[in-house]
Amino acid sequence: MLAKYQNWLRDHGLKATKNRMMMLEVLDEDHKFLSAEEIYQSLIEKASNLSLSTVYRSMESLVEVGLVSPVNLETSKQTLYELSHTEHAHHLICMSCQKVIHVHGCPVASYEKQIAKEHQFTVREHKLELYGYCQECSTK
Amino acid sequence: MLAKYQNWLRDHGLKATKNRMMMLEVLDEDHKFLSAEEIYQSLIEKASNLSLSTVYRSMESLVEVGLVSPVNLETSKQTLYELSHTEHAHHLICMSCQKVIHVHGCPVASYEKQIAKEHQFTVREHKLELYGYCQECSTK
DNA sequence: GTAGGTGCAAAGAGTTTGCATACGC
DNA sequence: GCGTATGCAAACTCTTTGCACCTAC
Numbered sequence: 059m060l061a062k063y064q065n066w067l068r069d070h071g072l073k074a075t076k077n078r079m080m081m082l083e084v085l086d087e088d089h090k091f092l093s094a095e096e097i098y099q100s101l102i103e104k105a106s107n108l109s110l111s112t113v114y115r116s117m118e119s120l121v122e123v124g125l126v127s128p129v130n131l132e133t134s135k136q137t138l139y140e141l142s143h144t145e146h147a148h149h150l151i152c153m154s155c156q157k158v159i160h161v162h163g164c165p166v167a168s169y170e171k172q173i174a175k176e177h178q179f180t181v182r183e184h185k186l187e188l189y190g191y192c193q194e195c196s197t198k
Numbered sequence: 199m200l201a202k203y204q205n206w207l208r209d210h211g212l213k214a215t216k217n218r219m220m221m222l223e224v225l226d227e228d229h230k231f232l233s234a235e236e237i238y239q240s241l242i243e244k245a246s247n248l249s250l251s252t253v254y255r256s257m258e259s260l261v262e263v264g265l266v267s268p269v270n271l272e273t274s275k276q277t278l279y280e281l282s283h284t285e286h287a288h289h290l291i292c293m294s295c296q297k298v299i300h301v302h303g304c305p306v307a308s309y310e311k312q313i314a315k316e317h318q319f320t321v322r323e324h325k326l327e328l329y330g331y332c333q334e335c336s337t338k
Numbered sequence: 339g340t341a342g343g344t345g346c347a348a349a350g351a352g353t354t355t356g357c358a359t360a361c362g363c
Numbered sequence: 364g365c366g367t368a369t370g371c372a373a374a375c376t377c378t379t380t381g382c383a384c385c386t387a388c
């Protein structure tokens with residue numbers, strides 16, 4: 059898994075530094091979108107001299123080579139990051155615990171075509187997010 | 199139109215001040231989402247002593263009483279504002295000129311139910327945005 | 339007249355940048 | 364060894380807040 063990332067980075071002219079590998083690991087483990095600050099916090103123990111600006115700069119690079127995707131949710135004013143998924147997916151976002159559930163499959167494709175025709179609009183991408191409460195938080 | 203807003207404000211314990219009415223007017227006229235800064239800029243001529251913080255504070259109040267909705271688009275890091283629509287709508291966002299086209303009708307309803315069942319997730323609201331290029335910008 | 343609204347300036351959050359040093363390849 | 368990556372501090376942008384004055388009702 060990590061070796062894959064290493065190669066991908068090198069193939070795209072980026073060095074596979076400790077910091078970057080650790081950040082990718084954190085993003086890989088956690089099932090939330092993470093803010094730069096959160097990534098920083100979860101690494102500061104292992105890498106005591108890591109700096110927040112390195113996290114920002116790394117996210118920028120990783121986004122550029124397509125390993126990471128940035129997201130702006132309505133529930134947070136910070137930019138959040140997740141590993142890019144090759145498969146198109148949508149998100150269920152828990153408004154209580156911020157957990158993000160990925161859902162594959164997409165109900166929008168045919169709608170997109172219809173819209174494109176009706177409004178002479180060239181659709182490049184779309185974003186569908188469902189906000190609500192996950193099983194655990196609803197039962198509380 | 200404006201009288202409606204006046205009553206709505208008063209009914210919700212807010213005063214119908216000149217500033218607020220002008221802001222609602224700007225939001226009503228323009229067919230983009232507007233940032234606080236843009237609202238400020240389009241009013242500064244008529245209201246030379248308006249301050250940006252008043253725009254922020256007004257948006258906050260107007261959002262609270264439901265006249266205005268805040269939006270975080272992927273294309274802007276600022277919070278943008280639009281008049282709340284009683285009718286559920288989705289958005290086509292032009293990545294070139296930032297124009298926003300409102301589209302009524304929603305393909306997500308049945309999908310939502312299916313998801314709710316599959317993932318034991320209580321959906322409260324959703325957001326669907328299509329990013330691409332409007333007719334004018336595509337032909338350029 | 340009074341409570342809520344506003345302008346101004348200052349403070350806060352989140353993010354970016356300049357520069358000298360360190361590290362991957 | 365070369366060039367990218369990093370740490371630190373400072374700058375920057377967007378947004379919020381404190382306080383004295385003002386205005387809608």
